[in-house]
Amino acid sequence: MERFFSQRARNIRRSVLRELLKFTQRPEIISFAGGTPDPETFPWEELAEIAAREIRENYAQSLQYSTTEGDTGLREELLKISRADGIEAELDEIVITTASQQGLDLIAKTFLDPRDVVYVELPTYIGAIQAFRAMEAKLVGIPLEDDGMDLDALRKKIAADRARGERAKFIYVIPDFQNPAGVRWSEEKRRELLRIAAEEDLLVVEDAPYRPLRFAGKAMPSLKAMDEHDRVVFLFTLSKILAPGLRIAALIGSEEIVDKIVAMKQAADLCTPALTQALAREFLRRHDLEEHMEKIRTCYREKRNRMIEALERYMPEGVRWTRPEGGLFLWMTLPEGVDTERMFPKALERKVAYVIGAPFFVDGTGQNTMRLSFAIATPEEIEEGIRRLAEVVKEELAALSATAQV
Ligand SMILES: Cc1ncc(COP(=O)(O)O)c(C=O)c1O
Known part of the structure; x- marks a missing residue:
C-alpha cells in the first residue's frame, strides 16, 4: 500500500x-x-432554540450550500466583534473557515512550498505544526519567555537562515494565553515583532483562540490591531467562546490574501456548513456575547x-x-x-x-x-x-x- x-x-x-x-x-x-x-x-439552550427555528423557518438557506467566503450576516457580526477589539477590516477582508484548524491548513497551502521556513514559538500548538509540516515546511523554533518570544533569538535565526539562503515566509504566534504554555506577550514584544516582520519582509500569522478568555491582567492590543502594513493574518475562532462543535472561525487579512484563501477553500470544502454559520450568526445577533x-x-x-x-x-x-x-x-x-x-x-x-x-x-x-x-x-x-x-x-x-x- x-x-x-x-x-x-x-x-x-x-x-x-x-x-x-x-x-x-x-x-x-x-x-x-x-x-x-x-x-x-x-450556550446549548439558546443554540437549540435557534437551530429549531433556523431549520423550520429558514431551511432554504440554512440547509443549503453557503458561499465560500461565508454568510454575509455572520461576517458582519464577526467584524463588529473585531472592531470592538481594535481591528478595522471590511467584508472582503474576512472569510469564514471551518474553524481555525482549517484556517491554519489553508494558510499552509496558500503560503508554503516545500522547505520554506516558518518561525514558531517553542513550545507551540501541535495542530499548527501538523498543518505546516504537511506542506513540508521547515519549522524553526524560537524560545518562549514569560512575556513572549525571545526576539533577539528570532533576529539571530532569521539572519542565520538568510545567510544560508533559506526562504522564510512567516512567523506563527499565539500571543494571548498560548496553547500550550498559557503565556501572554507583552505590548513591547508585540510591537517589536511587527518591526522585525517589516524589516525582514515576513508575514505574521496571529492565532487568537484564547484572546477573549482573559480573566486577569490588563487588555493588550492584538498584533492585527497594530498592523499598519497588512502583514498580519488573524485567526479568530468561536470554538472556545461558543462551542467547538460549530466549527466556525474567521480569518482576517488583506483583500489579496483573503481572495487566495477563498480560492484554496473552494477545493477543500466548498463552504463551511450553512447551518452552523446560521446558528452562530443568530446567537451573535440575539444574545449579548460579552x-x-x-x-x-x-x-x-x-x-x-x-x-x-x-x-x-x-x-x-x-x-x-x-x-x-x-x-x-x-x-x-x-x-x-x-x-x-x-x-x-x-x-x-x-x-x-x-x-x-x-x-x-x-x-x-x-x-x-x-x-x-x-x-x-x-x-x-x-x-x-x-x-x-x-x-x-x-x-x-x-x-x-x-x-x-x-
Ligand atoms: C492555538 C490554537 N489554534 C487553533 C486551534 C483550533 O481551533 P478550532 O479549529 O476549533 O477553531 C486550537 C484548538 O485548540 C488552538 O489551541
Missing part, C-alpha cells in the same frame, strides 16, 4: 497526543489532558485559581509553572532529567493524566515539560488530581536522585 501514498502522506503521522488521550478517557481518571473547553460553558463570555471567564478563573493553589500546596521544590491570566492551560516544567512521557503510565496508575510537553517543541526538546488544562475538571477534582500528580512527581524525583547516586 505504501507505494500508493504521496511523499507528503508518507511523512505524515497521527498526533502522539491524540493517541495518548485515548488512555485518559476512563471515568476514574482525573484528566488535565484534554484541550477542550468545559461543555457547561456552551455577558456570555463573562460567565465563561468566571468559570475558568475559579478553576485556574484552584489549580495554582493546589500546585503551591503539593508540588515539591524545583517544579515551575506558568500563571496564566486567561485561556485554558498552564505549563509545568520539571527538573532536568525528568521525562514526562516515561512518567505518564505512572500518572495513569494513580488515575491522573496530563499532556506530555515534547510534541509541542519543533526542536525535539521539552521532555521535562507538561501541559495541564484546568478547563474540564471540577474545582474538587483539580485539587485531588494535583495532589495525585505531585505524588507521582515526588516519586520520579526520588527515583532520579537514587539512580544519580548509584
